Amino acid sequence: MTTALTARPLHHDVRQAWQQLATASGALDHVEHLLATLPAPGARTEHQRAEAASAHASARALRTRFLDRYADAVYDRLTIGRTLRPRLDALLDTAAETFPGLVPTAGLLAAETGRAQANKEGHEIDQGIFLRAVLRSPTAGEHLLDTMLRPTDRALRMLPDFTRTGTVQLEAVRLERRADGVARLTMCRDDCLNAEDVRQVDDMETAVDLALLDPATRVALLRGGPMSHPRHRGRRVFSAGINLKSLSSGGIPLTGFLLRRELGYIHKILRGVRTDHPDDWHTPHIEKPWVAAVDGFAIGGGMQLLLVFDHVLAASDAYFSLPAAKEGIIPGAADFRLGRCTGPRLARQIVLGGRRIRASEPDARLLVDEVVEPEEMDAAAERAVARLANDAVLANRRMLNLADEPRDAFRAYMAEFALQQALRLHSADVLDKAGRFAAAAPDTPHSERS
Missing domain, CATH: 3.90.226.10 (2-enoyl-CoA Hydratase; Chain A, domain 1)
Structure with a gap:
């Protein structure tokens, strides 16, 4: 018996496969409901931070398994068989609309605009998961690299x-x-x-x-x-x-x-x-x-x-x-x-x-x-x-x-960079260091900051 994750849907079926998987797992609903009850990230207790991290981890594992299998089908759906060439932000916006819960919506990210880095939820990590899967693919990744080389x-x-x-x-x-x-x-x-x-x-x-x-x-x-x-x-x-x-x-x-x-x-x-x-x-x-x-x-x-x-x-x-x-x-x-x-x-x-x-x-x-x-x-x-x-x-x-x-080597590096840099941006040590650096003289070169 096949499931939404083990089946290999045609491009027009991949959206339905994601919806079925997300509904069956309940991981996305759980993290959404949990975050609605918690204070802002910077004000959470140690227990609350651990609870949020666990919920995020379950949802992110789900996204990763899905994209590891269907990245090409998802990308083809978003670009209409690679006939469209959306740049990064536009690609992610379309993904949020087409595959609810796969990546954060523009509204969700906009709501965090102006917040200190320490008070952000880390939704960019989900963008990193998505872009790592796309860039790993020789087909989708090469198409995206090519798109980003075009003039603005x-x-x-x-x-x-x-x-x-x-x-x-x-x-x-x-x-x-x-x-x-x-x-x-x-x-x-x-x-x-x-x-x-x-x-x-x-x-x-x-x-x-x-x-x-x-x-x-x-x-x-x-x-x-x-x-x-x-x-x-x-x-x-x-x-x-x-x-x-x-x-x-x-x-x-x-x-x-x-x-x-x-x-x-x-x-x-x-x-x-x-x-x-x-x-x-x-x-x-x-x-x-x-x-x-x-x-x-x-x-x-x-x-x-x-x-x-x-x-x-x-x-x-x-x-x-x-x-x-x-x-x-x-x-x-x-x-x-x-x-x-x-x-x-x-x-x-x-x-x-x-x-x-x-x-x-x-x-x-x-x-x-x-x-x-x-x-x-x-x-x-x-x-x-x-x-x-x-x-x-x-x-x-x-x-x-x-x-x-070689382009393939660069693409493979950037695939992993997309996720690892997202994780670093929202790591506790980076948030602490950035806060201390920012408190120094604003125009002092990094190498001269304490």
Whole structure:
């Protein structure tokens, strides 16, 4: 005798299979009724926290078993046989409507907007379960990766003006393309040392799309702008990494920040932006060479970015760090990419031990291509972009990236990252650390916080 879980329904039957399974188990109803009787997560007693955790665990085990078997059928139902290309947030919204209880609704997540991270229920973990199952699938996962490599609607709206004027000023990024064919992206969050938040991710993806789609751009350069912070006033800074005040206050979402960042603009820097133009029959992606120029420091997400660039230039007084163990979260795809650059031992020292690498020390040459004195950065950046403005660079970088980072390997990593990062976001140690970091000076780099 078959059940809703053991049967293999056709695509149009998978919704019914989920409804039957959810009803039969009673796990979803139990967790919903229990949470309605409990205070907010931050105000619960130890017993109440254990009771909620047990109920969540039963519901999540149910979701996992279902998706392990039916992820492809669910994804085909949501995308009408992969004819639609919803991005992460839209895909999850549709899943919530089509398969009630499988992932949280937009209304449920919106109700938690503005709550401190410690007072959230952890519904993003259910999103992580869903996205892990989708990304694990060679069929559904590849389709989703491909969707996330396509240009955003915002960039497409701005493209005509940018191709005409060569300039775009966004809140977090300034983009300028000059007559030399170099698109210069300057991160300009001078108030927070270019610390990353949702606004920064949105603006960066828009700017990356524009640089890639612009036919007059041959090479792109990313650099931090001058800061207004008293300790760094007038000096360029690359990035202080994730904005921990935003994390503590509940403003760093799993999909809108952490996954969009990795599957969106960072992956586009590596792979290019996906197009469907008939003239691009030989390759469906528009790619450009990328140079990063690091002034001051590249901490956390700033250092993660460097791992996908073709040429990394650093000032001799710059430093790099991935304070993942200190913050308690996973440093994006750095766990996937860093060992390829540094070897496994140094990668563990940086990620697990929090080792800071200074540009002046020998090990920095495993992370950067060129180190110059701070006053020589401008000239060195111009030389770097000139060297990459070569037609043969594109074909060779494509082949190097194919060998270094096969898409299937990246997809498998991101599948597990989706769930593990969601679990980390709502772990007790992270909530405690984020609160303590947020209480420090808001514009202090992570590596300088207690």
